[in-house]
Amino acid sequence: MDCENLDSLSGVGGVSDWAFSARSIRGFADRLEAAGHLATLFLCPETAVAHRGWLRDLESRGHELAMHFHPDSFSDGRARGLGQLGQYVGKVQREMLTEGLAVWADALGKKPATFRPGCLSANDETFQILVDLGFTQGSVSSPGRNEPVLSAIWQPPLLDAHLASAAQRSLSGDLDFVEIPLSVDWEVRFPHRFGWDLPQELMIERGDTQTLTGIISKHVKRFAEQKKQVPTICAATHNVWDFSDAEEEKTQILLSLLESMERLQQSEDVRFIGATIASIADQYRRSHTDVTDP
Secondary structure (H helix, E strand, O other), X not given: OEEOOEHHHOOOOOEOOHHHHHHHHHHXXXXXXXXXXXXXXXXXXXXXXXXXXXXXXXXXXXXXXXXXXXXXXXOOOOOOOOOOHHHOOHHHHHHHHHHHHHHHHHHHOOOOOEEEEHHHOOOOOHHHHHHHOOOOEXXXXXXXXXXXHHXXXXXXXXXXXXXXXXXXXXXXXXXOOEEOOOOEEEEEEEEOOOOOEEEEEOEHHHOOHHHHHHHHHHHHXXXXXXXXXXXXXXXXXXXXXXXXXXXXXXXXXXXXXXXXXXXXXXXXXXXXXXXXXXHHHHHHXXXXXXOOOO
């Protein structure tokens, strides 16, 4: 879940107030946990500050606290309207992220190791900067996104977990940063209201249960055919929906999707294991470490 700042301070939208945000985040975590899954909560620095009193409790239950960052909603808003992370040169990215990281860490008493940029915006300098700042994994990309206005261009699409590249963001490389892409239907485009060129993403607010289940089923079949070592399904949503409310449409989609996954386990003979981005990255590293006898 991307946990945004207040709408009044955000150039791309956010929550109406912090009480609503708390209900959304807690409700989302509770519903995932009840179904045997865990959340990675990508928190904007201001969101970490606002909810500092109880977020570590969610972490103690197995959920992950990670960092989310929109330049146009951070701090005094000096970057508001000027673009997302990937639209800045490396020096400016580093300065903004360093400042945001300090606010986040001061609020929660620890440094985050997992990162997602707002609007999945990055350029070819971003991954090296993240590594330099101590991040070791993230969900930065949406394979097939082609949106220059946001500097969110992920072509060619890399669908699976991989080590990020210091040279080209859309290629695998050898950085000590495990990238877990957002799951997408790589053959279908999403009709975004702003006209953005996006794939159909596994995002709760961007499809009905049938569409979202179809994305998961398509990946499950691909995993079986390609025999992936660390097959990963990565979904997303935002704290702008009240997941504590059973009558909320997005809550119903989430619950229906979780039920559909249970049925898929039977029909496709697979097992879904709830995991955070950090635990998936750990598994990736273990599976890609060559072990030789002395």
